[in-house]
Amino acid sequence: MKKKLLLFSILLVFSVILAACGGDDDSGEEGTSDNSGDNGESTSDNGGESSAEQVFKANIASEPFSLNPSLANDATSSAVLLQTFEGLTRIGPEGEPQEAMASEIETSDDLKKYTFTIREDAKWSNGDPVTAQDFEYAWKWALDPNNNSQYAYQLYYVKNAEAANTGEGNLEDVGVTAVDEQTLEVELENPTPYFLELTAFYTYFPVNSKIAKENEEWYADAGENYVSNGPFKMTEWSHNDSITLEPNEEYWDKDAVKLDRIEFAMINDFNTELNSFKQGEFDWAGSPFGSLPTEAIPSLKEDGSLNVEPIAGTYWYKFHTEKEPFNNVNIRKAFAYAIDRQGIVENITKAGQVPAMAAVPPTMFSDNEEGYFDAVNIEKAKEHLQKGIEELGYDSVEDMPAVTLSYNTSESHAKIAQAIQDMWKENLGVEVELSNAEWAVYIDQLHQGDYQIGRMGWLGDFNDPINFLELYKEKGGNNDTRWHSEEFASLLEESQTETDSEKRTEMLKEAEGILMDEMPIAPIYFYTNAWVQDENLKDVVMSGLGDVQLKWAHFE
């Protein structure tokens, strides 16, 4: 009996061991073949001489939300979609929108009607022609409230789009019509001087209506149903692991495309991303695909490999303007002026960020590098604080209600908040408490007004100042500050109907002036893209918004 038990227990142990071995062997065999290929590539990438190897590898950190352009709402999806799809226009290497799917664009005098002629040789990756109907279908599909597109509001510039999306209007009334296969007519709510920037944005991309009508889930996986009309097509999508793109032979401008393959990995760890880059497994590490670990930036800067490019984004603190003490403009100014922005970008963020003394980034208003006030002005801050205290009827600083600064949990936000807490204590003598919450909770608190000072940032969706200013046009929505100015709002309204671009810029500047004088927000810095890349990689186009197009990219 005992012997049998012994035998059994030994068998049990062995079977566990064998099972484990079996598992390993399986995964081993499966992967070895890919691996040998991979190793070969990475060594040749490292060598750099291989002019034939045109394979771009980078890390996009996480699974994209959706690779259906009508549903996508995040930077990761955008990084892929910009390579695989193409809108009526595309932001060219010079940063201006140029004709892409549209070969001709006619604009009515009042800038409210656009007629696009789709180029004749525009084709989907399966050979189907790209038609005006494909655009009409995609836009209306995104606006259809039943499809739950979270970025449908990007299409609200089109006539009746907002009504259709909120269920008040009819989809048929939306101002986009395919007159024939080649002609797309678009009517807008207002003259929108930046509309051709918008048509390069992914929510405005077309969808192959033939396939989408037959197969609702066409975008869930790579395969014959996943067709795109851009320079690349997706050949493999291993969820949560990797995405592979190859040139689209049907693309109208395929001669411009030089890469043979793009491989995106999804590693959600930026140290690993940088380490893999150093080992030659990636050709790019950092923004906008992934991100660089903050601790590594100084050493990368020192050895000269760090690239920094300003992008359209502002990191700011929002004040709750309906709660004491920040219902007083002087108190808001005091807090804003007492922040040493230069110190923050030099000692904390370190990736070449620019101190922000304005709301709109310098990529849109070039004179905003100077801004509307000093990067730090303690004297002025103290004056405003004194004035504010008197206006609110307090005896002294100590008499002021307790102030809490909120941010969403993250090491970098915490460091900045601590530094600013210290600056306020030193410069104003105000004790501020810090409070952090995880993103989903934090965003709820802000929307519900359960905060006093809150961290937030805004990255431009399209290249126009209105994108930053309209955030504060009305109470609610994005405007958690609850600040409202009639003058500001009407300037923005007027700018929408102004067809002269210089006059319009003036109006927007004036509006920004009001915003910076009332100060519902305290800008801290303008974002940058910081990255390292393979030295032989050329002609990667990074737009002012910070997104990257690989259409023209190649290795030398």
Add this chain to the structure above:
Amino acid sequence: MLKYIGKRLLYMVLTLWVIVTVTFFLMRAAPGSPFSGEKELPPAIQANLEAYYGLDKSLFMQYVDYLISVVKWDFGPSLKYKGQSVNDLISEGFPVSFALGMEAIFLALALGVLLGAVAALRHNKWQDYTAMIIAVLGISVPSFIMASGLQYVLAIKWSVLPVARWESFAHTILPALALASTPMAFIARLTRSSMLEVIGNDYIKTAKSKGLNSTEITVRHTIRNAMMPVVSYMGPLISAILTGSFVIEKIFGIPGLGMHFVTSITNRDYSVIMGVTVFFSVLLLVSILLVDIAYSLIDPRIKLADKKGE
């Protein structure tokens, strides 16, 4: 025995129900919504989204719906990844986590028992001290530090193994080692102390005096009897490996299930939170049962059925 197993299965269902209920209500009590973003959604779209995922029903009805879907083993669509179902996420991610976990358990067992046995047989000699220093290091260094250390030395400095990803056998070695380090150290210590205890027992002395050679004594009598605590540690070990793989999967960019276990919570991806929790619970409950059965088979003194009488 069968009766015992039947009873255990019943308890398992009960435990699972408690887990599902507690997780469901805790999850819904947490503030934040899966659709919250900096830009608030138009109310119409928000309402539509909620209706689509059944979030507009009363909480109790959602709970009932959820229990039904658990019984049917269909966890519905992910709220975060469009077009993917929770079942897809599990069936894609679990094999990877399973392979990683098995490799780690194998390494932990093999190296741990070896170290522990060596330490016990060479008690208070340099082999013992070396093994125990390794064990103390293994227990006290957290797995993510171990992971970064291994990555730095073996992948970056010496370039013998790949830094990250999950492609070939070579890719699995570093994450499995990092994951195995703590349990390996624990097993080594367990094995050592229980072997020292066993070595002093009368039956070992008897075996020696019978003239059995020392290898036979060690393998047949000492190690076998010393394995009891190690086997009972297998249950918690499996759970530690499964739930602890998150950090390792993140650092090495491995597309496993551990990642969803944590990211789904920050995403408020309700269906994934529930699906993964239920899946892991079932897995753990089953593995604990198996360990208990194995335990009774190895040690005849333990009779499972007897517990009923207590």
